Each structure stands twice: as C-alpha cells, then as structure tokens.
Amino acid sequence: MSIQNQTITTPSGRVIHINYPTPEVHPITPSVPKVEVIRMDFVILSDSVIVNKLGDTGRLVVIDSETKPGFDVEAALAWCRSNGWTVRRWPGGARAWKYGLVPVRKQYEIIKLRDELRMNPRPELEGQGVSLDLAYDL
Numbered sequence: 001m002s003i004q005n006q007t008i009t010t011p012s013g014r015v016i017h018i019n020y021p022t023p024e025v026h027p028i029t030p031s032v033p034k035v036e037v038i039r040m041d042f043v044i045l046s047d048s049v050i051v052n053k054l055g056d057t058g059r060l061v062v063i064d065s066e067t068k069p070g071f072d073v074e075a076a077l078a079w080c081r082s083n084g085w086t087v088r089r090w091p092g093g094a095r096a097w098k099y100g101l102v103p104v105r106k107q108y109e110i111i112k113l114r115d116e117l118r119m120n121p122r123p124e125l126e127g128q129g130v131s132l133d134l135a136y137d138l
Helices: 073-082 107-119
Strands: 002-009 015-022 037-044 048-056 060-069 086-090 093-097
Touching: 037 060, 037 073, 073 086, 073 093
Parallel strands: none
Antiparallel strands: 002 015, 037 048, 037 093, 048 060, 086 093
C-alpha cells in the first residue's frame, strides 16, 4: 500500500499533514473474466482526485486505481446517481455503491476511527456541520 500525502494549513495557521493510503491495484489478467465495478471511492486532494474502483472477486478488491489531475468529482457522482448508484459525500471525498450501501468497516474499525478523529480532528471536517456515518464515510 502506498501513501498519498497532503499538507493543509488551517485559517489559524496550523499546518496539518494528512496521509491517504492508496491501495495496491490487483491487476486482472486476460484469462480471468472481467470483474464488475461495484464500488468507487474518491479521495479529493488539492490538485487531483484518487479514484479507486472496487470489484467482487470472492472478496472486494481494488481493480483499478488512478490519480486524476483536474477530475470533476461532481460530474462523476451525478453520473453514478443517474445510473442508480447510492452515493455518500463528505468534505474531501465520496463513495458510490452500485447495489446499495455496504459497510466499508467492521465495528472495531469504526470505534478506532471515531477515537482517532476525536484525538486528531481533520481540518476539512471542522466547523462544517458534517454528520458522518463511519461505517460508510471517510
């Protein structure tokens, strides 16, 4: 797994470094039938967007991951909605499911992330009145 780094300066001048994990792509060989994309994750960075497409091969795996400069996330999410996908959006990212919501974390992972966010709040979420469901968001 590689890490995508981003540095954010808050209005108060505080500098925060955020590391976004970028999963390794598991390439599909020509001998394997094409895997249907059933979930897409979008991580919005200052100058680009990381788009991860996930498919079910017996387990959910990243079948394509790209960093796209100048990518229009809103247009991609509008396409997802118009094609019946369920979309969740938050500052700094979004996720879309083809067949309805499926949790992306187990209960213990949700508790760990909630505690982490309490100890180290993300600046893009501060003061936004954002309501997150950590089973699906971030």
